[in-house]
Amino acid sequence: MESKHSKYILTGLTVLCVLLICITSLKDGVMDPLRTGVGYFLIPIQSGVNAVGTGIYNEMKNYGTLKDALAQNEELKDQIAQLTEDNNRLQAEQFELDRLRQLYELDQEYMQYNKIGARVIARDSEKWFQVFRINKGSADGVAVDMNVVADGGLVGIVTDVGANYATVRSIIDDSNRVGAMKLDSSYTCIVAGDLTLYEEGRLKLTDFSKDAQIRDGDQIVTSNISTKFLPGILIGYASDVTIDPDHLTQSGYLIPIADFDNLQEVLIITDIKDTGEAAAQ
Known part of the structure; x- marks a missing residue:
């Protein structure tokens, strides 16, 4: 059975070979219609395949470019x-450098007093630094x-001390009184803390004597x-001084020189004036 099928296959292949020999022996003119027909059939397919291939290639290329x-x-x-992080860090360092430079200039301005620097770490009021704490204490x-002092002048006075912290009451606090004077005269006065008035920055x-x-x-x-504040520390600037009704x-x-809205670093003058009871400190 298998030999019979093999005979048929061999016969078919022989006929196909003879047919192909005959076709190839024909003149080109005879093959032109066949070639033309095949061309009409194959060219659109080839164009479509090329278009699909080109599209796939472009898509792959675009995908690679997009990726x-x-x-990037x-x-x-x-x-x-x-870069943003570096810029923010540099700005923060510049701001801190500016503050420390101002603190250094303040240190030079009051060279007659011994001082140590401290950083403000907390405050008792959400609005102003009327009472605040610093990171230096009795151990320092x-x-x-x-x-x-800070910002070029007087800020307040230490009222409580722990081992590694201290509490400062600022001059704007309602309970604070500072014995003061005009810089170029001997006329004295009192600077009274007033939180309500400080809303206007004053x-x-x-x-003051009527003769001042x-x-x-x-x-x-x-x-x-x-009695408690050392002499010659700038507090601020006079404004709208008038004669009282008693004449x-x-x-x-x-107008205080210090900014009590934003205190970050201060100087503590370690020299202490002799204390005593008085109406003004």
């Missing part, structure tokens, strides 16, 4: 994030009644008769 672009975009995002030599200036010549902008400093004294306002 590279996405990778992520890399650029990482670079931008790093800080003691009650030491004067505290403190109360009272008990006070102009807006005159510097007001701690006086030599103050014996003058009163007005003081």
